[in-house]
Structures are given as structure tokens and as C-alpha cells.
Amino acid sequence: MFGGGGGLNPRKMKQMMEQMGIDLEELDAEEVIIRTPDEDLVFTDAQVQKMDAQGQATYQVVGSPESRPRGEGGTAGAVEGEADSADESADDAGGAAIPDSDVEIVAARTGASEDDAREALEATDGDLAAAVEMLE
Template sequence: MFGGGGGGMNPRKMKQMMEQMGINMDDIDAEEVIIRTPDEELVFTDAEVQLMEAQGQKTYQVVGEPESRERDATADADEADEADAEAGDDSVVDADDVELVAMRTGVDEETAREALEANDGDLADAVDHLE
């Protein structure tokens, strides 16, 4: 598709063609990449990472040899509990909704959360309540 002959294409010319097509590639100076699956973690400590952006879509390419670590069920449960505590998941209120109400009304996030909880998570009612 690109160029002729068996020698391939000049990397500089390839980059120019990709830029003309709206494709940008950048190297990322990553220290560590972790991919978590239900059973294991794939940990890349010396990986080459490239970001390719085309038509608003970002694609990350990771090249390297990962170390496989079995996931510990108790550690995962602890992490989930910590995340729940930080996000306040005991309520019906979404963190993005809290931020939106706080920005719209100029109140702090705690006040916005209380207004959302008082209005069963309804954004419009919470904003009306605070204004």
C-alpha cells in the first residue's frame, strides 16, 4: 500500500503521509504499564509506549515483555472498599453529578452532594434547591 519495492518506506516520509491523513503518533515516556484482568496483572516495567491519535480515537501500543502476577482476591476487595469509601458509594449520587451541581451553583461539593441526596439524585431539582 505504501511505497514500492521490497525496501519499505523512509520513516520520515511515512510520518509525513500519516500527518497528512490526520494521524499523529507520539512516544510516551512510561515508567510502568499495568493491565489488570480478572485473574492476573500484566506488569510492563520497561515498555515502549506509543500513542496514535486518528479521527479523535486514541490508541496506545505497548511493546515489551510483561511480568505476570496473580491477582489476590482479598487485595482486590480492599481496593474496591477504599474506592467505595472515597466515592461515597453508599449514596445514590454519582460523583460527576456532584461536580456538575457544584460548578453550576457555585457551592462546595459536600453541599452539592447533600442537595442531590435530598432530591433523589435529580440534577435539575438539586440545582433549583440550591439557587
């Protein structure tokens, strides 16, 4: 279809992609985290490509991930200062880490105090909509 020789010239492939409106970009990613309900897949040395086609962005991640169980000591890959505040929030919340940003969102939306917003988030397992509904 594209010619013989077992492959396609990379320059010709790039020209064809540009003609079809497909833009391919190599990203200089330091870390990629994929969160599932059971684990975090952490790629620390991944090669990441972003492809834009017809207004839709697709990311391709190539590398070997490290699997980390969910819910151990804050969030995987958090900046050091963020990890400390997440751990403090977890201690205050009895083990359930509620991000301060979520507390601020609920408090601003409902006019409740941050303490009330945090309690509502804890009662709803971090569900923003349910916490807002509870306080309204």
C-alpha cells in the first residue's frame, strides 16, 4: 500500500501525516502515572509521544512501569512539600487523605467553613458533588 522494502521512509511518513492533519510531538516527560482502582503504574523513564488528529489528542507511553499499591503514604510522584501536606491531611482525617484543594472547592461552593467542608468530604469518601449536596 505504501511501497515495498518492508517499511516506509520516516520522512515520507511524516509528510503523509502532515497532509492528513496529524501532528506528532515527542514530549520530554519526567514521570507518567496511570492510576487504577488498585494500583498506580509509575513510569519514571518513559518515552511519550503526543499525536493530535482532528482535534483529538492521543498519548503513547513506552517504558516499564513500577507498580505501587494505592493509598500508601500520600500520592505517588507528589512533590516533596505536597507529600508532606498530604500526609498531614491524612493524619488529621484519620487515614483518608482529602486534598486541601477539594476542601477549598466545597467550602467556596457552599459557603461552609473549611472544617465543615472537610468533614463532609470525609463522610462522602472524597466525593465533591456529594459533599456539596450534603452541605447545601
